[in-house]
Amino acid sequence: MYAVAEKARARGMLGRIQEHSHRFYPYLLMAPALILIGVVSMYPTLYSFYLALTTVRKGEMVFIGLENFATIIASRQFWQSLQLTLIFGVFYITLTMLISFLLALAFNRGLSLGALCMTLIFIPWVLSEITSGVMWRWMFYRDYGVLQNLIGPLFGGVTLIATPAGAMGIVTAASVWRSTAFTMLLLLAGLQTIPKEVYEAAAIDGATKWTAFWKVTWPLLRPTTLVTVVFLSIQVVNAVGMFLAITEGGPGRATEVLPLHMYREAIQYFHFGYGAALSVIMFFINAILAAVYIRALRSESAWA
Amino acid sequence: MLAKRFGSPAVNILLLAVALAFIFPVFYTVMTSLRAPGYGLSSDIIPDSFYWGNYARLWSYGRFPRYILNSIIDALGGALLTCVAAAPAAYALARLRFKGRDPLLWFILGMMMIPGLTNLIPLYKLASDLKLLSTYTIMILVFGAYGVPLGVWIMKGFFESIPRELEEAAAIDGATPLQTFLRIVIPISGPGLTATFLINFVYNWNNFITPLILISKTIMKTATVGLFDFQHALEGNQDELLAAACVVILLPAVALFVTMRRYFLQGMIEGAIKG
Numbered sequence: 189m190y191a192v193a194e195k196a197r198a199r200g201m202l203g204r205i206q207e208h209s210h211r212f213y214p215y216l217l218m219a220p221a222l223i224l225i226g227v228v229s230m231y232p233t234l235y236s237f238y239l240a241l242t243t244v245r246k247g248e249m250v251f252i253g254l255e256n257f258a259t260i261i262a263s264r265q266f267w268q269s270l271q272l273t274l275i276f277g278v279f280y281i282t283l284t285m286l287i288s289f290l291l292a293l294a295f296n297r298g299l300s301l302g303a304l305c306m307t308l309i310f311i312p313w314v315l316s317e318i319t320s321g322v323m324w325r326w327m328f329y330r331d332y333g334v335l336q337n338l339i340g341p342l343f344g345g346v347t348l349i350a351t352p353a354g355a356m357g358i359v360t361a362a363s364v365w366r367s368t369a370f371t372m373l374l375l376l377a378g379l380q381t382i383p384k385e386v387y388e389a390a391a392i393d394g395a396t397k398w399t400a401f402w403k404v405t406w407p408l409l410r411p412t413t414l415v416t417v418v419f420l421s422i423q424v425v426n427a428v429g430m431f432l433a434i435t436e437g438g439p440g441r442a443t444e445v446l447p448l449h450m451y452r453e454a455i456q457y458f459h460f461g462y463g464a465a466l467s468v469i470m471f472f473i474n475a476i477l478a479a480v481y482i483r484a485l486r487s488e489s490a491w492a
Numbered sequence: 493m494l495a496k497r498f499g500s501p502a503v504n505i506l507l508l509a510v511a512l513a514f515i516f517p518v519f520y521t522v523m524t525s526l527r528a529p530g531y532g533l534s535s536d537i538i539p540d541s542f543y544w545g546n547y548a549r550l551w552s553y554g555r556f557p558r559y560i561l562n563s564i565i566d567a568l569g570g571a572l573l574t575c576v577a578a579a580p581a582a583y584a585l586a587r588l589r590f591k592g593r594d595p596l597l598w599f600i601l602g603m604m605m606i607p608g609l610t611n612l613i614p615l616y617k618l619a620s621d622l623k624l625l626s627t628y629t630i631m632i633l634v635f636g637a638y639g640v641p642l643g644v645w646i647m648k649g650f651f652e653s654i655p656r657e658l659e660e661a662a663a664i665d666g667a668t669p670l671q672t673f674l675r676i677v678i679p680i681s682g683p684g685l686t687a688t689f690l691i692n693f694v695y696n697w698n699n700f701i702t703p704l705i706l707i708s709k710t711i712m713k714t715a716t717v718g719l720f721d722f723q724h725a726l727e728g729n730q731d732e733l734l735a736a737a738c739v740v741i742l743l744p745a746v747a748l749f750v751t752m753r754r755y756f757l758q759g760m761i762e763g764a765i766k767g
Contacts, residue, residue: 213669214590221581221640222596224573225603228637232611232618239614294507301504307750308511311518314745314756316698318716319738322723323517326524326731332533334520365514370760377761419605426607429700433720447609454613455705467610478605482598 233471239464256465265441266466269449276360276445277424283364284420285413288371295372296379310369317366321433324362325349352442355435359443363430367423371416378412379405411484418481425473446470518742525735532731546736553733558711559718560740565628566703566714567696570635574692575685577636578643583673585644586651587659604641604763608634612705619706626709634702639692642763646691649762650684651677687759690752694745715741 240256242249260266291309295302312320327335330347340348348354382405390400428447431437437444437452444452450470454463524532528543550556584590585597608615615634616625624630654677662672700716707713713721719737726734749756 211590214584214588214593216670217580217584217588217673218596220577221600221644224577224633224637224640225600228615228634229603229608229611232614235618236611236614239617291507291510294503297503299504299507301508305507305511307753309514310749310753310756311515311746314694314698314749315518315742316700316716316719316745318700318719318723319698319742320517322719322727322734322738323521325723325727326520326533327517329533329728332535334535334537337535365517368514373757373760422605422607426609428609432701432704433723450610450613451701451705455616460613460617463613467613471606471610474606474610475602478602481605482601485601 236464236467236471239460240468241461242464243461244458252461256461257469259462260465260469265444265449266446268441269444269446272356272443273424273427273446276356276363276427277421279360280363280367280424280427281417281420283360284367284371285417287364288368288375288416291368291372292375292379295376306369309372312366313369315366317429318433320362320366321430324358324365324434328354328358349435350439352439355439355443359430359434362434363423363427366430367420371420374416374419375409375412378409382408411487414484415481418477418484422474422477422481425470425477518746521735521738521742524731525739527732527735529730529732532733532735533728543732546732547740549733550736550740553737554718554722555710555713556715556718556737556740559713559715562628562712563697563715563741566631566635567693569628569632570639570696571689571693573632573636574639574643575689578640578688579647579678579681579685580673581640582644582647583651583677584669586648587656588669600641600644604645608638609701612702616705626707626712628712630706631703631714634706635692635696635699638702639688639695642759643688643692645763646688646759647681647684650681650687654680683755686752687755687762690748690755691759691763694748694756697745 241251241253243252243256244250295306299305315323327333328347328349329336330350331337333340336348340346343354346354349358386404386408387400390404395403426447427445428451431443431445431448432451435443437448446466447470450463450466453459453466520537523538524534525546526542526544527534527539527546528541529546529549531539581600585593585600619625619630658676658680659672662676663669667675698716699714700720703714703717704720707717715737719734719741722734722737
């Protein structure tokens with residue numbers, strides 16, 4: 189009798205030890221991922237906060253407090269880059285959403301050519317920014333560019349890529365072209381969560397297709413739309429590859445958007461402190477957008 | 493009836509026209525790559541005759557083959573590292589209850605949303621201090637880490653979709669979570685791992701700005717950075733060679749996407765909206 193109770197207690201203790209070591213398993217399993225993110229993402233980000241407070245004088249790194257930020261705020265180029273980023277963002281997001289939305293509505297009808305067309309539309313998304321950039325420069329090449337010859341005459345025959353607005357337009361178009369497929373996929377996934385019964389009920393109530401769209405599809409899709417717009421905003425803040433590949437900020441500095449400005453200051457002119465300060469500003473813009481995104485996702489899943 | 497199920501012919505044709513317009517730049521590039529040397533750029537789209545020699549010329553142009561090799565090593569190494577790190581983390585988040593699980597989940601989602609661009613400057617400085625600039629090590633580490641948040645998200649979704657019974661049986665037999673994970677879960681995780689691997693491989697393969705900043709030695713450049721150099725050297729005079737380089741670089745990514753489309757689309761949806 190006593191022995192049995194002892195055994196039971198022993199097993200209980202063993203169980204507890206096992207239980208105790210099991211508590212470490214989740215952290216053990218998480219460790220490789222967290223270490224990688226820590227070393228490659230978190231630590232450099234914190235380091236950039238420090239770098240932002242320094243500059244290089246006579247080959248020595250010196251601490252200068254918030255001077256870099258003061259320089260940035262006083263710099264005309266910063267405000268112009270910010271303005272260019274906003275202009276790019278407005279056109280890029282509006283056009284991407286519009287085209288993606290129309291495509292998503294078309295795909296949602298289950299077309300017989302749907303699978304083929306989806307594959308084709310996704311191809312720009314699997315291209316590198318630099319490959320896309322080479323292609324789009326050709327499309328708008330002086331005298332030979334296929335699109336230059338098509339669209340140029342509408343603007344008095346100027347070489348579009350050589351004008352500030354034209355260059356911005358070309359990078360915007362190329363970026364929309366690359367982002368449409370993925371955006372469309374997000375919207376399509378949203379559309380497919382709307383149950384058919386809702387439309388049937390609307391039809392019974394005598395709703396036309398047009399009113400069904402505005403009274404059913406649109407409100408139900410609004411959370412997905414919000415998530416998608418925030419996602420695209422993050423792309424805008426970090427859009428550097430296409431600008432580098434198509435215009436390199438030109439003509440002059442007419443397309444030197446914020447991330448490109450940061451890249452040039454830090455990597456081409458070796459102004460690490462200044463570049464780091466710019467990247468800190470961009471990090472906070474990103475962090476705010478990411479927070480909005482996560483909130484939107486949370487409310488969407490709460491809603492579903 | 494048929495029209496109702498598959499859409500009217502008009503809508504289908506319109507959509508096909510849009511889809512063809514989307515791939516026109518790719519088509520134009522392939523056509524340009526088939527022009528004889530010196531006949532690169534043209535406003536005619538299809539050349540009179542196809543010249544395949546540019547691909548052979550590319551083989552001995554600059555260090556193009558080496559760039560391709562570098563891209564393969566960096567992209568492959570990075571994607572594998574991502575899988576190895578992301579899978580166990582995703583398993584812990586999907587199946588185990590522990591303190592700090594929710595904050596970690598949102599932390600990883602946040603990391604996924606914040607692109608690596610803003611930490612490239614400090615990363616450049618750190619890599620330079622550690623003498624790791626222009627090495628496979630730094631590229632594989634960085635690519636591996638960049639892929640982790642998305643990888644965790646894809647794998648977590650996958651683990652949540654498989655039934656628990658097998659794992660519960662293993663746990664009753666006294667297996668630890670680690671043993672269960674390695675012996676029971678991993679062997680049936682093919683689809684989730686494939687999606688994680690493929691998406692990250694293509695991302696790494698296409699990544700242009702990261703190697704542009706972290707690699708300065710010519711011999712270590714990736715194909716995308718090499719293409720950026722070629723663009724400066726060849727555009728306007730040897731466009732047919734530049735076009736051939738574009739085609740060689742885009743072909744693996746496009747081929748993987750077309751043949752494994754399901755994994756890409758599922759993975760992307762999982763990553764972006766299944767919060």
